[in-house]
Amino acid sequence: MKFLRRCATAVITAAVMSQPVLANRTPADYVDPFIGTSNFGATHPGAQVPHGLASVSPFNVAFGYPQLNEFEKDEAWNSRVYIHENQFFTGFSHLNLSGVGCPEAGVINLMPTSGDLSLAPEEYGSTFSDQQASAGLYNAHIDKYDIDAEVTSTARAGISRFRFSPGRNHIVLNLGLALTNETGASIRQTSPTEFVGSRTLGTFCYNPEDVRPVYFVMQLSDAPDQAGVWKQMPAYKNVEADWVAVNDDVKTYPDYPYPLHGDNIGAWASYNADSAHTVSVKIGISFVSIANARKNLEQEIPAFDFNSTRRQAKQAWNDVLQRVQVEGQAADKTRFYTALYHTLIHPSIFSDINGDYPITGGGATGNASVPRYTVYSLWDTSRNVHPLLSLLYPRTQSAMMRSAIAMGRESGWLPKWELYGMETNVMVGDPGTVMMADSYLRGIQDVDIDAAYKMMVRAATQADNNLLRPDAADYLSLGYVPYDDEGPYDGSVSTSLEYYQADFALSRLAAKLDKPDDAARFANQAQEFTRLFDPATGMLRPKNRKGEWLSPFDPELGKNFEPAPGYIEGNAWNYRFYVPHGMQTLIEKLGGPAAFEAQLDKTFATDNFDMANEPDITYPYLYLYTPGGFNKASNKVAALRDHHFTTEPGGIPGNDDTGTMSAWLAFSMMGIYPLSPGEPSYAMVSPAFDRITISLDDTYYPGETLTIRRDTEASRITFNGRPVTGAFIAHQQLIQGGTLVIPAADTQE
Missing domain, CATH: 2.70.98.10 (Beta-galactosidase; Chain A, domain 5)
Structure with missing residues (x-):
């Protein structure tokens, strides 16, 4: 969640405080706050x-x-x-x-x-x-x-x-x-x-x-x-x-x-x-x-x-930091461990040493045997922070899921942007559903998922007085949120796209819980994003209740975070490919992989990609959907990593959003990234390190360690010696443990 006036990357003149030179530096020694x-x-x-x-x-x-x-x-x-x-x-x-x-x-x-x-x-x-x-x-x-x-x-x-x-x-x-x-x-x-x-x-x-x-x-x-x-x-x-x-x-x-x-x-x-x-x-x-x-x-x-x-x-x-061991340059270790450090600040412990905590939205006190957490900036963190915690720290993520369910029992709704026991309702969408479904599908299942599922279904189906999805009535009747009644920061298109993503995650969870009717219903709702696709512009464009396109329409309006009808904190370009669960459909509507690649190129060439904006931070990975896109995706990710994330005080490209920008960097340096929450898999690009070794939590995952190697001699991606088809790999495959070998990218495009 951003402040609504974003500045460009500043030129930082002050040097970072020098770290002491240690013979045997631990991961914490590389952190530069x-x-x-x-x-x-x-x-x-x-x-x-x-x-x-x-x-x-x-x-x-x-x-x-x-x-x-x-x-x-x-x-x-x-x-x-x-x-x-x-x-x-x-x-x-x-x-x-x-x-x-x-x-x-x-x-x-x-x-x-x-x-x-x-x-x-x-x-x-x-x-x-x-x-x-x-x-x-x-x-x-x-x-x-x-x-x-x-x-x-x-x-x-x-x-x-x-x-x-x-x-x-x-x-x-x-x-x-x-x-x-x-x-x-x-x-x-x-x-x-x-x-x-x-x-x-x-x-x-x-x-x-x-x-x-x-x-x-x-x-x-x-x-x-x-x-x-x-x-x-x-x-x-x-x-x-x-x-x-x-x-x-x-x-x-x-x-x-x-x-x-x-x-x-x-x-x-x-x-x-x-x-x-x-x-x-x-x-x-x-x-x-x-x-x-x-x-x-x-x-x-x-x-x-x-x-x-x-x-x-x-x-x-x-x-916590030594859960991941990396081999590479000292400056890269500083970037990586500082990024991981920033992802491990929020959510924060809310309960006292004796288990007491204030219940959500009320004056009463509850007591929990497991830690109660607060600071759930879920519009941001559901995209990558919670998937990162699920992979590296599933025990902590489980406690955070339990806290969210407890908040739902107290208030009737899963959290959206909860802060110190108060639901602030900041930002749009239904990110609590996304976080909960994605974490469960990744294997963190020691929670009361039945209670959570009822809350998620309520958010997805209740037309009136819906605190999580205030635009549910229009969304359920029209298949999208119209722009007729939106305020300057409501973002009808943005809101619709977040609802689609939540419905997709919910459909996948319903299938996992053997609820085929619900799975089909929510999967169909998630595909309604095509109603907002405008063939004339190739954009996801605002519509009113009559089904008429917003006109006049400027796809770059909102580029500097000024109010833009249909979009929140961004413009039509920033949201153009924000249907991670429906990329194949979107690619077809844009004219196929070659046309899609050309439009993706244009997004970067026209300076309509914002590294500090959540809806489009997956875009460099989208080249993996194009023929031969591994090198292009790897080089684009590496260029963004090195340009926007440095060891200087300005080394994060704008608001870190409770660790979301840092999680992008941590994942990207490891060479894997969760493109579509609710679909537990990872896109793969060439890592920043020669070797990354992750100690898996054997309480949740069968494997002992996962090693990711960057190999300058390899010609294709392999896992445990077997070729991987394409550039995506399932979370359930990685947590079996073993070695993932990813080729070094060919920088001579």
Whole structure:
């Protein structure tokens, strides 16, 4: 899911922070969290663990600093707590999203300072330098105060360590400063070294959906000389005299024993030191209660042992990243393992250490014996992130499927774009059906598929009051969604194509579950995409309820993410081949393979391919449908890999979309790609590495390891020594284990 103004790939001048040279580098040592922190990638370099709820990230997008910050909060749909070009640092946030296209979270900001106490971020903010980031660790020097800061985290908590110079030093907690557009917080000092409270979140993508608090407990390693809570005093307005008296004063409440509520509030702790000293701060979070935040903190970071926590974080990353071993150039390993790292951030753990979690859409609390997850950006991730998790981490994908089914039991619907227990309904289509069906068909079947299937059928058949498919009535009666009533970002063609894809996946699942009537019905619905094919233009073109084509029709309208009737976040070219389940039919309608190849060429030649846009990211693989297309597909994929994905901060081509762009890179570097969710197979191109070895999970898959080799001497694709017909291979074949040999592409076309 993108912000609606996409920029072109930026020219990045700042170099990536250098990684230490190690004799025996582990996969985690190749991760560079600065990749994606520029060019609207929307990742952050903060410390986190795989699928962790908490993360501790530098925050440098506060308002009002154009001399130091190139981008500010809410500028160009800014959805980033950290931007590599920005220089004005105002603290570390403890709940953050990665690669998301709208501002949210970025809360519970912690800032170390020195000298006179200031509680206004525009005053206490500072430039920062000597930044370093690796898997599970971030550190930097805060220039204004000569403070060295380093942070690490666990699944539900973070710990910061600040090295102060002699003098008067402070730790400031700011609950007003945030990325979210919601306001409101509470705080209470419970002891000289502990503060507790909450911060409100919500209004994701500027939509007025539910809001909810995140709770926290903050503990200090050393008792301060003075501490308390604070609030910024409000402005006063005399309506009759039509004047406003602005009071910018901040009022402090030392050792205040009562809860304090407001928008711009926080806490502070001050130390007087004759020598250099170190203070550590632990913060645990929970979406259930302060008591649960305390339990999370006490069990995950029981002591102020920064080094042990950091080692555990790195080990957690190595445990998952070493599932795939690659042989090749160091820079390629950095690209690959950083991409894999970014795909393992979301969905995130939502349940507390005791299993508690807030149920979807309500105020009650549930409890689960398996982790409950959140942050389901399924319009994006159903295409490749969840297929990647299904192949490499089926145990995790199973837990995510169970979470989605539980959400369905609580709300009546599978998730669409679920965030922190709230269904935001952002984007179009029915991607929960796609994710669930595809994962089950890949062999992850230890879930209540009967319950899931009923929810999927409801979404596909209920004409009225359909929360997942709001255009279901027209779609079911006409075979497509007309453009008559669409808003600027509804996208009637886009919505129709997503429904077709969901119906195809559902038909395949119905067949697997021995429901032939349903399988036929949904398969027929999936083929209705031909109703939108316009022979005159060769495009999938908007129609109204009368069956008339939209006119005038400009296939390039929407190229710069401006509103375009029929399409969301793109134009007709971006969606021209977006029927992955019906490619043979589309190829025939375009005049056969040669004509199809010519139109595919034209898409790239006219700059109507967008590497940062989900509907068309499969297009370089579509050359595999043409005679002799292996070399062309391989070379096109390699060119896109190397041009758009680099080791620079701008090394992701725009918004990472909770790992979707990174999943494209990870798959593409391995030489396999899932073209059509619901059809568990992979398109194959020449890999970026000489050898890739995947350790398969024997709980789900019969094979022990899958090896993919790039062979410069091979003339055809083979699996376990036997030739593979064509350039596609079934998932069920690969998970038997063995060796897949893919030729190196002939670059002399």
